[in-house]
Amino acid sequence: MNRREVLKGLGALGGVLLLNENLLAKEQTQKLILIKNAQVFDGVNLLKGAKDVLIENNIIKNVADKIDETTLKDTTIIDAKGKFLMPGLTDAHWHVMFAASELDSVNLPDPGLFYANAINGARDTVMRGFTTVRDMAGAVFGIKTAIDSGIIYGPRIYPSGAFISQTSGHGDFTPVTANTDGCCECSGILERMGEFKVADGVPEVLRAVRQQLKKGASQIKIGVGGGVISAFDPLDSIQFRVDEIKAAVDAASDWGTYVCAHVYDDNGINRALDGGVKSIEHGQLVSEKTVARMAKDKAWLSLQPFEYNEFSPAPKSPKGAILNKAWRNAVKYAKKHNCRFAFGTDCLFNPAQAKGQNFMLCLFASEIGELETLRLATSNNCELFKMSKNRDPYGEHELGRVKNDAYADLILIDGDPLKDIFVLSKYEDTFKVIIKDGVIVKNTLA
Structure with missing residues (x-):
């Protein structure tokens, strides 16, 4: 830079x-x-x-x-x-801390530019008409407070806090040569900044979840499957054991809220459902059978319309290519089985893509029509946000x-x-x- x-x-x-x-x-x-x-x-x-x-x-x-x-x-x-x-429009899977920054800004000696980009990005988000977002990973609590206090422009934020991952999972950005004894110096810079948290075993998962709730999380996000931007986890990998997932769900339930899980395919989605997760983040590779189970379990499918366009060029990673346009099948299954689904974008470390936030919403109209698309990005998403119950920072009014x-x-x-x-x-x-x-x-x- x-x-x-x-x-x-x-x-x-x-x-x-x-x-x-x-x-x-x-x-x-x-x-x-x-x-x-x-x-x-x-x-x-x-x-x-x-x-x-x-x-x-x-x-x-x-x-x-x-x-x-x-x-x-x-x-x-x-x-x-x-x-x-x-x-105002809403986005059920946004990244306030990451949407406006390139990844290399995280690696600067001082994170000041990273935070400046996040502040500027929050303003840009509300100027695109997005007045509420559910933030799906990041140490966003200070920016949320500044927005709610009128210090800076930005959308309402439902914060998840740090994304919680197992070692080798989607939220583990440490190099393979890093010491694994848990020392702070060996953890990834994103973990040290509070954006991610690596936890293994029930006690560590409980501690990680409780830390986010202490900071003011509206809901909790964990990783149960592989990711595109993470280097070491295959897309089809299953992450966290059922007892670890249940621990996260129990800790969140004790505070009257719920757990979201990053995951794409059936094996991971069913693992998440077995543990009590109520919001599946992504899920583009889901089968019709699993969507039917989600509807029965009253779990939400939080979808992002990943496909190549002017705002989102074809990724270099083969993992990203697997997801191209797969969301369209997931929408069809959800409509058929009356599974509740939400709209989000998941823009991160790509400022050009963030400018296409509105465009990504418009893609849904080709599958569900204009009226349902407007409902999706307004009242429908807000039904999902209400699942935070007592942790809902904006629950006083609709x-x-x-x-x-x-x-x-x-x-x-x-x-x-x-x-x-x-x-x-x-x-x-x-x-x-x-x-x-x-x-x-x-x-x-x-």
Whole structure:
């Protein structure tokens, strides 16, 4: 990484902090927002006729045919003029810490650029209209606190904390020559930074899970199968014994939440289900028989549309090629057997791919249609997020809906994604207003 790239990253951090002055000023003065004459998709259905939507602080107070603005004081009024209003988008498998960085930024002597990229990436995420993400690995707790406190821009975050892996598993990035006595100096840099955690045996798994819960994890993520970016584990390998998986599930259950498992194929998925896992992350190589079992066990299939396109070129690894377009079969099986499935992207260590977050969502429309795709990325994903129960950091109000008493996370779009889903992928031009937690973060209509 050259000096120009380092300065660019630090400049981005300064830009975010400068923008924050305007954000805080808005938060101090902005109490009421009235959006008038909008075509409203409420997260489930398209409402009939034009609607007005009133926001008070960070909550939607009223959705009605007509709201009398003359009765409102100190109100920001946005005339939608028939534009399309919908809930903010959600991503059920995002990586706040990794999406905006190349892998080599992790290996710098000081991790400052890595964190600066994450902060800038969080801002970019919400500017793409993604107002909530379920973070599936990373020491994201500080950034989450900064976002929730209004210090920086970014989406709501459901954090998993460190990704928990066995030795030789998907989260073990130590070289094969490393000492295996567990000393900190010999652990991988990502583990030392709190992004991953290697654990072997029930006691170590319990400790690792409890550490993440202590830090504020909404759910726990473990590795039960091989991965693409990890060097030493074959894609078909099964990771963690059933007793280790059950230990993770028990520890999470004691805190009222659940466990997610990184895994692609039947053998690993069934191992995860045997241990009580409720969210299968990836699963592109799943068979119809196993999907039927998932539906019976009330487990979710958290899918990412991995296939080669302008944002995701063909990987050099043969492991990556195996997954190309395999997600489409998984969707068909899930629809047939009424297995709940979620949308995510899993962009990491590839900033160019992260810019295609919206495009990846649009790919689902070719399998399930435009309406179901919008539901998938709004109210449907939020049903999965609710599985965090008492660990849900945003459980006080509803997410993914445009309705009374829901959180005010909204996008106003010039175009109709129910007719052309790809207006979502042209977000820089088509997203005219973005509101997150009742704060206008973008408004080109003013």
